[in-house]
Amino acid sequence: MGAGTFIAKTGVRLLGTYLVVVMLYFIVVRVLPVVAAGGNMAADPLLAALRRTAEDPRFSLWIEETIRRFGLDRPLVPDQLLVYLSRVLVFDFGISVYTQRPVLDEIAIRLPYTLSFYTITTIMPIVIGFYLGIIAAKNRGRPLDTAIVQTSIISNMLPGWLTLLVIYYALAYLPRVTWGTYIFPLPIRPPEIGIKDWEQFRYLLWYMSPMLLAALIAWSGGWIYYIRQLVVSEMGQDYVTTALAKGLDERTTLKKHVIPNLRPPIVISLAYTIPGIFGGAIIFEIIANWPGIAYFAYQALLNWDFPVMAAFFVISSFLTVVSLFVAEIVLVAVDPRVRTGG
Amino acid sequence: MARAAGTAKIKTGFSLTLTRLAEILVLVFRKRTAIIGVSLMAILAILGGLAPVLTPYSPAIREVVAGDFAAPDWAAPPDVARNIRKTFADFRVEKRVVDGNVKVNIVRTSGGFEVVFEGEGYASLLIVTKEQLHYPYGPARSMDVRIAFNATYLEGKGEAWYNVETVLVNPDLMERGEKVSLEVPLPDGRNITLEIPRWTYSLYDIVTTRVGWIYTYFRGPLRVSAPVVLPSAVRNMVQPYVTSIPDPALRERARDRVGAINAAKELILERDTRIYVAVNVTYYCNPMDFMMQCRNGALRVSYAPVSLWIKGDAFGVLGTTAYGNDVWTQFLYGARSAVVFGLIVATVTTLVALVFGLVAGYRAGTYTDHSITLLTDIVYFIPTIPLVMVVGLVFGRTLWNIFAVLIALSWPGGARIIRQWTMTLRSSLYVEAAKALGASEWRIMIKHIAPQLVPYLAYRIVMSVPGVVFFEAAIQLLGFGDPEAATWGRIINEAYYQGAFLMNAWWWIIPPIAGLIMLAAGFVLFGMALDEIVNPRLRR
Numbered sequence: 001m002g003a004g005t006f007i008a009k010t011g012v013r014l015l016g017t018y019l020v021v022v023m024l025y026f027i028v029v030r031v032l033p034v035v036a037a038g039g040n041m042a043a044d045p046l047l048a049a050l051r052r053t054a055e056d057p058r059f060s061l062w063i064e065e066t067i068r069r070f071g072l073d074r075p076l077v078p079d080q081l082l083v084y085l086s087r088v089l090v091f092d093f094g095i096s097v098y099t100q101r102p103v104l105d106e107i108a109i110r111l112p113y114t115l116s117f118y119t120i121t122t123i124m125p126i127v128i129g130f131y132l133g134i135i136a137a138k139n140r141g142r143p144l145d146t147a148i149v150q151t152s153i154i155s156n157m158l159p160g161w162l163t164l165l166v167i168y169y170a171l172a173y174l175p176r177v178t179w180g181t182y183i184f185p186l187p188i189r190p191p192e193i194g195i196k197d198w199e200q201f202r203y204l205l206w207y208m209s210p211m212l213l214a215a216l217i218a219w220s221g222g223w224i225y226y227i228r229q230l231v232v233s234e235m236g237q238d239y240v241t242t243a244l245a246k247g248l249d250e251r252t253t254l255k256k257h258v259i260p261n262l263r264p265p266i267v268i269s270l271a272y273t274i275p276g277i278f279g280g281a282i283i284f285e286i287i288a289n290w291p292g293i294a295y296f297a298y299q300a301l302l303n304w305d306f307p308v309m310a311a312f313f314v315i316s317s318f319l320t321v322v323s324l325f326v327a328e329i330v331l332v333a334v335d336p337r338v339r340t341g342g
Numbered sequence: 343m344a345r346a347a348g349t350a351k352i353k354t355g356f357s358l359t360l361t362r363l364a365e366i367l368v369l370v371f372r373k374r375t376a377i378i379g380v381s382l383m384a385i386l387a388i389l390g391g392l393a394p395v396l397t398p399y400s401p402a403i404r405e406v407v408a409g410d411f412a413a414p415d416w417a418a419p420p421d422v423a424r425n426i427r428k429t430f431a432d433f434r435v436e437k438r439v440v441d442g443n444v445k446v447n448i449v450r451t452s453g454g455f456e457v458v459f460e461g462e463g464y465a466s467l468l469i470v471t472k473e474q475l476h477y478p479y480g481p482a483r484s485m486d487v488r489i490a491f492n493a494t495y496l497e498g499k500g501e502a503w504y505n506v507e508t509v510l511v512n513p514d515l516m517e518r519g520e521k522v523s524l525e526v527p528l529p530d531g532r533n534i535t536l537e538i539p540r541w542t543y544s545l546y547d548i549v550t551t552r553v554g555w556i557y558t559y560f561r562g563p564l565r566v567s568a569p570v571v572l573p574s575a576v577r578n579m580v581q582p583y584v585t586s587i588p589d590p591a592l593r594e595r596a597r598d599r600v601g602a603i604n605a606a607k608e609l610i611l612e613r614d615t616r617i618y619v620a621v622n623v624t625y626y627c628n629p630m631d632f633m634m635q636c637r638n639g640a641l642r643v644s645y646a647p648v649s650l651w652i653k654g655d656a657f658g659v660l661g662t663t664a665y666g667n668d669v670w671t672q673f674l675y676g677a678r679s680a681v682v683f684g685l686i687v688a689t690v691t692t693l694v695a696l697v698f699g700l701v702a703g704y705r706a707g708t709y710t711d712h713s714i715t716l717l718t719d720i721v722y723f724i725p726t727i728p729l730v731m732v733v734g735l736v737f738g739r740t741l742w743n744i745f746a747v748l749i750a751l752s753w754p755g756g757a758r759i760i761r762q763w764t765m766t767l768r769s770s771l772y773v774e775a776a777k778a779l780g781a782s783e784w785r786i787m788i789k790h791i792a793p794q795l796v797p798y799l800a801y802r803i804v805m806s807v808p809g810v811v812f813f814e815a816a817i818q819l820l821g822f823g824d825p826e827a828a829t830w831g832r833i834i835n836e837a838y839y840q841g842a843f844l845m846n847a848w849w850w851i852i853p854p855i856a857g858l859i860m861l862a863a864g865f866v867l868f869g870m871a872l873d874e875i876v877n878p879r880l881r882r
Contacts, residue, residue, distance in 0.1 A: 013719070016716075017719045018723070021723045025724075029736075033736045033737075045735065157808065157866050158862065159812045162858065165834070165855065166855065174846060178846065282728070283727070283820060286819075301731055313725070320723055321723070
């Protein structure tokens with residue numbers, strides 16, 4: 001099986017999965033409640049949420065218009081599903097029902113906040129994990145190794161939001177309430193969307209620092225442990241024994257022989273952590289009032305702003321698919337065993 | 343392990359499973375980490391199991407047990423207020439003023455009192471409790487007084503005018519004549535000093551409670567059963583020293599100023615003091631009064647015992663929440679639900695993974711395997727937290743919905759690994775032998791392959807318990823958890839959003855977090871010890 005065939009097959013499989021997931025989302029959110037209500041169209045949560053706003057007379061006309069404009073009165077299963085699929089697959093999410101602005105614009109202004117946070121918290125733990133993991137593996141069996149491993153297990157055990165809560169309590173609220181000073185700002189006044197001057201940017205960094213700290217503490221542990229175990233198991237392999245027997249020192253052996261072999265598993269596990277990051281994103285952004293995409297999606301969910309919900313869901317699924325696909329391609333590139341099937 | 347393999351050849355099915363588990367447990371308990379882990383788990387299980395014994399309250403009913411944000415009993419200084427409950431049942435007549443032709447008949451004074459007025463004229467009775475409550479602590483922040491009385495007219499008699507006023511009196515402050523001076527700012531910039539007596543506080547007055555009444559008396563039958571909760575801004579504003587201010591503009595300003603006072607802490611209570619309840623019943627029936635129109639009137643007032651509860655600012659093992667609920671109760675029942683739900687959900691998830699993984703692995707390469715693999719991929723792609731939120735909004739935020747979604751979406755990881763194991767085990771000799779003997783596919787899967795996976799399954803269950811509990815807590819923190827569930831997540835949710843952090847209510851924040859960490863540490867330590875036995879490859 002050649003590399004091209006392998007990539008094509010993987011691509012088709014992932015694309016099929018993606019299509020099913022996107023369709024499934026529409027079915028769970030819109031069709032299932034209607035089916036559960038015995039086919040009553042009024043049970044569509046989107047319509048129900050709209051009608052709830054009709055109690056305010058100012059919105060009564062607007063609602064009828066919105067329903068017509070979004071085609072919400074047409075049958076759900078063939079019509080609206082097809083419209084949804086045809087639009088969503090080309091990332092045309094339409095306009096938000098509540099803010100009446102294009103969903104992509106709304107997301108675009110929040111994207112820098114989400115990206116700045118998540119790129120750092122995705123990459124930094126791997127870097128930390130890589131170095132500490134190798135240090136631990138070099139010193140395996142010694143007290144340093146035991147200390148690193150135990151710390152990383154504790155860190156991996158605790159979810160990021162719990163760490164964030166503890167940091168907020170210990171470093172923001174507690175000093176603020178008892179001594180009137182604080183190390184980190186209280187998560188009450190989030191930075192504004194759209195940075196204008198240096199002062200705002202500094203506040204943004206300051207505001208983000210407890211989130212970053214929590215994410216690094218919580219997400220490095222898994223990587224440290226994982227990379228240490230990888231290195232330790234590689235060190236037991238015959239080729240390492242051979243290299244050492246040749247007279248290479250441990251440092252060079254690690255650098256030239258062991259570390260190249262670590263790449264495929266690290267890439268694949270990175271790809272598999274990405275879906276989890278979106279889950280963690282929502283909790284982090286909500287606890288910290290961070291003005292990112294996940295917080296926007298959370299508010300959309302509370303209002304049943306379906307276009308925004310769909311956008312968040314589809315984009316996160318899409319990124320997952322893309323990251324897995326890229327991971328598999330990279331895997332083929334770095335690990336010839338995969339494409340030859342051996 | 344060699345002996346384990348030996349026995350595995352003769353034993354099959356359930357007994358094999360048990361034997362393997364027992365052997366693994368013996369090995370595991372030689373490890374220190376496993377013993378620490380199991381003891382942590384045992385502490386939580388005992389706390390949760392004995393919850394009904396350790397606490398008299400129920401977590402489901404939001405029972406108010408003390409003042410809000412009450413600190414733990416052991417952590418508070420001795421002069422901080424503790425719960426004091428007192429029921430004043432016996433009364434005596436302190437003062438009696440009769441004017442005109444009114445017959446006052448005091449029917450009884452114990453177990454409440456009952457008075458009957460008859461005739462035309464004016465009468466006023468001041469009835470006080472026989473007992474006085476001795477209050478030993480520093481001033482409490484809140485109190486709760488329950489008042490109930492019933493005013494009815496006699497058959498065939500006219501309807502008289504009346505008023506019943508219940509007052510809380512502090513005789514010590516009255517002796518000293520203590521007052522609080524309040525500066526009331528006027529619109530023209532001047533200040534007026536308002537002198538407020540500390541010794542008396544009107545708890546319930548029919549006339550002032552019915553705002554807008556133009557007379558100083560009330561007419562009509564009335565049944566009152568009123569819990570008076572102090573501090574109360576509205577109650578402060580109808581005190582006689584406010585309502586008697588003649589100038590409306592000044593009265594308005596005084597009301598705003600007085601409304602902000604905590605009457606329990608700043609007015610009525612002080613350290614080492616006495617308190618009693620006084621009831622002032624006035625009766626008025628004057629046929630000559632043009633406005634009030636009363637002829638041959640009568641009135642019967644039956645007054646129930648007054649129960650007074652000075653809410654403690656220090657309570658129990660772990661204090662109270664912002665609503666005055668007991669944190670200790672919530673913590674204990676949280677431990678119970680964490681262990682129970684954690685184990686159940688982890689087991690069910692692992693069993694689902696086992697079924698899918700076994701079938702896919704045993705039939706690897708077939709159509710069944712491909713469809714299960716595709717299903718695994720699809721489920722893996724669905725983000726769990728958004729789906730739980732959607733399901734919560736559509737089908738209700740119950741624990742069952744949350745755990746159902748969690749089970750439905752979290753089996754793929756395990757299924758993949760079990761599929762790999764099954765594929766390896768499928769080609770082993772004893773499976774071939776069973777096949778040759780004519781055993782059916784399901785029999786081989788359940789009786790021969792599954793028991794081999796038991797160590798791994800046990801490891802997986804143990805390791806996924808903390809995840810289940812953390813997941814529920816995360817959903818709670820997002821505001822999509824079951825608001826009735828007695829879980830640690832609900833405590834964290836309430837503490838975070840109801841100001842525990844700002845009030846520095848550590849007794850409310852730390853227990854659930856410590857509980858979660860204990861639970862996770864217990865299961866992870868035990869799981870790691872299991873892992874080292876189950877996967878000897880990783881042993882150092």
